[in-house]
Amino acid sequence: MNKFTIAVPASTANIGPGFDSAGMALNKYLNVQVIEQETWEIENHSPLLPSVATYTDHFIYKVAKQIAEKYGKMLRACKLAIYSDIPLARGLGSSASAVLAGIELANQLCSLSLTLEDKLKLATEIEGHPDNVAPVIFGGMVISAVMSHQSIHYFQLPNLDLDTVVYIPNIELSTEAARSVLPNSFSRDDATAASGISNLMIASLISGDYNLAGKMMEQDVFHEPYRAELIPNYQMIKQEAKSQGAYGTVISGAGPTMISFVPRGQGTKIASFMKEKLSDYEVDALVIDQTGLQVHQDLIK
Known part of the structure; x- marks a missing residue:
């Protein structure tokens, strides 16, 4: 039986004129502790997380289920203990962090072996643009662009002082x-x-x-x-x-x-x-x- 933790940083995007293309990862985090068990159970351990009635309503679960089904897999049941210091709807990438947590949850539970580029593509399809999700995946500051044929190109800047x-x-x-x-x-x-x-x-x-x-x-x-x-x-x-x-x-x-x-x-x-x-x-x-x-x-x- 597996136990693992998914740690996902917050992010800031646009950075002024880099509208919908520039983003940066920051050291606030969404942490999802995962323990496989016979039935699903989700516990939110932060007042910054929205309350949900059942695990099937939880955004992270819904993203994970969507990704698993996309690859013809079924999620194994587990318990999620979720901690976050990323405020909701404040411009610090709470949605992008939750999307990546869901994608990684499916990746781990279904042994999908997703590459970083796979995760970027999947997250961008859900979020609509890659400005937040790219730095959440790669870290640092990332410039990204979605081309007309839906391919995503990105550049990670050197460490900034x-x-x-x-x-x-x-x-x-x-x-x-x-x-x-x-x-x-x-x-x-x-x-x-x-x-x-x-x-x-x-x-x-x-x-x-x-x-x-x-x-x-x-x-x-x-x-x-x-x-x-x-x-x-x-x-x-x-x-x-x-x-x-x-x-x-x-x-x-x-x-x-x-x-x-x-x-x-x-x-x-x-x-x-x-x-x-x-x-x-x-x-x-x-x-x-x-x-x-x-x-x-x-x-x-």
Whole structure:
């Protein structure tokens, strides 16, 4: 009988102008402890997880069942003990983490031997785009694109000499609501400007010019100008973080969380300062998770 744990990091996406294509794994985690047994049982051990009436209603189970059936397999029964410090509907990739946990659960229980690319394709089919799921799988910062023939290409950036600070308000914002305020199209001039800003941000991150990268991430044209009104304290957070040495501050995913990219080793100091400005927020100094999804095996004897 197998016992194993699936550990899945949180993620931030867009990072300003990298709309639906740039993402980064962060060191908040969804952990799923799995023990095979004769019947299904799921226990949620975190107030951040939604309550469900039966195991068949649990999102992770439903994803695992979907993947198993796709490969003509049946899930073996087990007990899941689920722990999470990733807040729901806050722009930190809770959905992507749950999707990957479900895919990995099926992979382990059904011996599917999925490659990392297989997991990326499956997760993207469920999520709709790879910006969050790619860094959750690979770790670090990943740029990804879905081509017209549905193939997915990605590039994992070298380790970045950065830390982050996240500002999590006590409100939820669904991706659907955040997308509803975006324009359906852009003029050629706006699209050209937005593309150039995004390209320069990525090039600056790779080269280690974090001052320029921070400047570019705050010049987004694709989504931040439209979503700013949905984000509490949007301008104040950007200005106060900048005063403390942050390179740049942007909306995390669809929001309402915001995230600052700061010099390595400065996260705790800046987070402490920002907590005084945002007493009703959860303010956390986080580091970039470089490993992505992990499975820890433990055979029961």
